[in-house]
Amino acid sequence: MTTMPTVETVTSGTAQPQLERPAKVVARGVNVYYGDKQALKDVSLDIDARSVTSFIGPSGCGKSTFLRCINRMNDTIASCRVSGRIEIDSQDIYDPALDVVQLRARVGMVFQKPNPFPKSIFENVAYGPRIHGLARTKAELEEAVISSLQKAGLFEEVKDRLDEPGTGLSGGQQQRLCIARAIAVAPEVILMDEPCSALDPIATAKVEELIDELRENYTIIIVTHSMQQAARVSQRTAFFHLGVLVEDGLTDSIFTNPKDRRTLDYITGRFG
Amino acid sequence: MMFWLFVSVFVAAVVCVGLGRNRALAVVNGEFSRLHSLPSYHGGWLAMTCAGPALALLVLWSLLAPRVERALVFDWYADRLSGLGPAQLEGLWRDIRAGGGARGLHDALLADAVRSYADLHAAGMAVLAVLLAVVAVLGFLYGWRRIAPAFRARHRVEGAVKVFLVACAGFAILITIGIVFSLIAESLRFFTYVSPIDFLFGLSWTPQQMAFRADQVGGEAAFGFVPLIVGTLLITAIAIAVAAPIGLLSAIYLSDYASKPVRAIGKPVLEVLAGIPTVVYGFFAALTVAPAIRDAGMSLTLDVSSESALAAGVVMGIMIVPFVSSLSDDVINAVPQSLRDGSLAMGATKSETIRKVVLPAALPGIVSSLILAISRAIGETMIVVMAAGLAANLTLNPLEAVTTVTVQIGTLLTGDQEFDSPKTLSAFALGLALFVITLTLNLIALRVVKRYREQYE
Known part of the structure; x- marks a missing residue:
């Protein structure tokens, strides 16, 4: 297994404060059922603040399901039931008193396939600030949109055509537009569900670069099928298999020195 | 009569499907694999050659024959019909075809015309029946002789299917165009009575003021749309x-x-x-x-x-x-x-x-x-x-x-x-x-x- 130099420096950087990890998201005993089928079994996991955590595992292992628990997108599926406890900053997000709208403003999401709204580039990014009333004046809204596009590394490419439809951009640009849209509401956590699986290698590299930059300000959780991607962008990695969290730890040690036999088999390509 | 001719052509087609299949099998002594096309395609081919031209003849005849009959009958009585307007001729023709019509057979002219028409029509039908039989038999013989192991019946049948579908689509389109044109033609006739400007921009619509028929007295009618x-x-x-x-x-x-x-x-x-x-x-x-x-x-x-x-x-x-x-x-x-x-x-x-x-x-x-x-x-x-x-x-x-x-x-x-x-x-x-x-x-x-x-x- 080859690890890239950047990852090594990064992991060695986060290795020291490991004793006192600043956990942003804490999951304890999470079970998810779709109807009668159990998709996730007793998952307990701590996710560090201001770092990138990747979820890997074969298809149907429950990694996306767990991701969607963190902003309660599973609520939109009628047959889905979630038990256990998930906390963000020690606040239970399944507390009935909690407003899911506010939760999702704090926990942004980027999807597998770029899904810009059929609106202009500007309106796509302005969508979140508008529905949450984050900008009082037009100037403030413009500022928020521009700064989000800048943070997503897209502004230079689209600054002359903010009024054109977002669906007219290339796949990679669309995905970065979706990231800009997500960060426009200043979330604390950004969930990414295989954000590069529909992109070509060059667009993928750009998105990965962006993820690495965003790590300074956001807690990022990324589901990926590509173990190389997990190794490149993430500081910690969690391996899921058949709805069970098999192993989690520093990305470096997961890929070089896995503790569990199943993890070893997966990362060496024996299944999955 | 026309109806029965259509039925017999259809029956001939159905019979030909069976005959063609058997012929195809007989040609290769039951060895399926020597045939280029499946036997059913040969059946379809035979039905096509036998009933296709006959059907075309039948359709053509039913479109043209009434016009020819009308021209002939009116020609025979031309001297006694002079002075009748197109609408009256139209009514007379309906009565003739109905074998007397509402007016009964009191009118000598009508009685003669009805008799002539009946004779003409019967003769026409006889000719048509003979023609149909000849065309069908010739077509059948042609189709029968073409059936051979290497004969590409499938391609012929596929071609015929396409022609049939085009004909159906064309029929629907033609009907639509016909309706539109008759609308336009009748509207143009209307605009010879009422100017299009009065029609499109007139603010009053009172056609009921107008007399129903020539023998009634009417008032001023307005045709404002x-x-x-x-x-x-x-x-x-x-x-x-x-x-x-x-x-x-x-x-x-x-x-x-x-x-x-x-x-x-x-x-x-x-x-x-x-x-x-x-x-x-x-x-x-x-x-x-x-x-x-x-x-x-x-x-x-x-x-x-x-x-x-x-x-x-x-x-x-x-x-x-x-x-x-x-x-x-x-x-x-x-x-x-x-x-x-x-x-x-x-x-x-x-x-x-x-x-x-x-x-x-x-x-x-x-x-x-x-x-x-x-x-x-x-x-x-x-x-x-x-x-x-x-x-x-x-x-x-x-x-x-x-x-x-x-x-x-x-x-x-x-x-x-x-x-x-x-x-x-x-x-x-x-x-x-x-x-x-x-x-x-x-x-x-x-x-x-x-x-x-x-x-x-």
Whole structure:
């Protein structure tokens, strides 16, 4: 297994404060059922603040399901039931008193396939600030949109055509537009569900670069099928298999020195 | 007679299918694999060569023979028919073909003509039957001799299938073109009596002032299109004002809020509305809604006539709700779930998502469903006849009686009339105007739908 130099420096950087990890998201005993089928079994996991955590595992292992628990997108599926406890900053997000709208403003999401709204580039990014009333004046809204596009590394490419439809951009640009849209509401956590699986290698590299930059300000959780991607962008990695969290730890040690036999088999390509 | 000839050609074709199959099998002594085409294709080939030309002959004959017969009969009696107008000749010809007609056989000329026609027709039929038999047998022999192991019957049959399909499509198109042209031709005849300017911009519609027939005394008739189109648009506008919100909101409920079982029941139930005959809506409008509106108006001290545009429009709106809801439901469902997820994940509520993402994305489709509903409403007759009346008032007051283009066409063409008076011909001009309006609306709808498709594919 080859690890890239950047990852090594990064992991060695986060290795020291490991004793006192600043956990942003804490999951304890999470079970998810779709109807009668159990998709996730007793998952307990701590996710560090201001770092990138990747979820890997074969298809149907429950990694996306767990991701969607963190902003309660599973609520939109009628047959889905979630038990256990998930906390963000020690606040239970399944507390009935909690407003899911506010939760999702704090926990942004980027999807597998770029899904810009059929609106202009500007309106796509302005969508979140508008529905949450984050900008009082037009100037403030413009500022928020521009700064989000800048943070997503897209502004230079689209600054002359903010009024054109977002669906007219290339796949990679669309995905970065979706990231800009997500960060426009200043979330604390950004969930990414295989954000590069529909992109070509060059667009993928750009998105990965962006993820690495965003790590300074956001807690990022990324589901990926590509173990190389997990190794490149993430500081910690969690391996899921058949709805069970098999192993989690520093990305470096997961890929070089896995503790569990199943993890070893997966990362060496024996299944999955 | 003609009917039996058609039947016998059809029977011959069916028999040929069996004969051709057996022949093909016999040619190769039952060794299937030596045949290029399956035996059934050889059967089809034989049916084609035997019945195809015969059928063509039969169709051609049934189109041409009546004209030839008419020309011949009129030619024989030319000296005794001079002085009759085209309409009278037309009537006489109908009587001759009916074997005497309503006038009975008192007329010597008619009696002679009927006899001559009967002889001519019988002779023609005999000739046709012989011709058919010859053509069918020749075709059969040709087809029979071509059947061989290497014969590519499949290609021939496929070719014939294509020809048949083209013929069917062409027939439908030709009929449509024919209808349009007859509309245009009759309208042009109408415009020789009434100038198009008076028709299109006239503010008064009083064709009933005109004499029914030449032997009656009539008054001054006016053929102004404006009161009719205003009445039509008024009723249509009321109908859309009812149907658009109800249809659209129920579509949103069904597509985004209803649980699966509710949707499975609700959608078909709503579509049942589209299956109710319009005449039923008509008496619902005339007997329930119109009196209710009149009573409500009276309690508000408003003067409401017992037949009102409002009653007709409201009921028509209910009638077109399923058009709007069903089509809108389809386009709303076609908006990708990923867009909804994207919006929900931003923290938007369900109704925000629908208002700000789903509806804008589905808007072109919704607009086109509304336009289709409008053209349906414009063409509706029965409800208006029963609930809005026949008086061509030029008014925008929905509480008064108005009339529509289709209703006037209906009243103009029912009852006792001649086909060359401006009164009857005006129906064609109305039809043409209506056709142009609904065609324009449909074209707009199609264009909008096309733009919508480009967005997602």
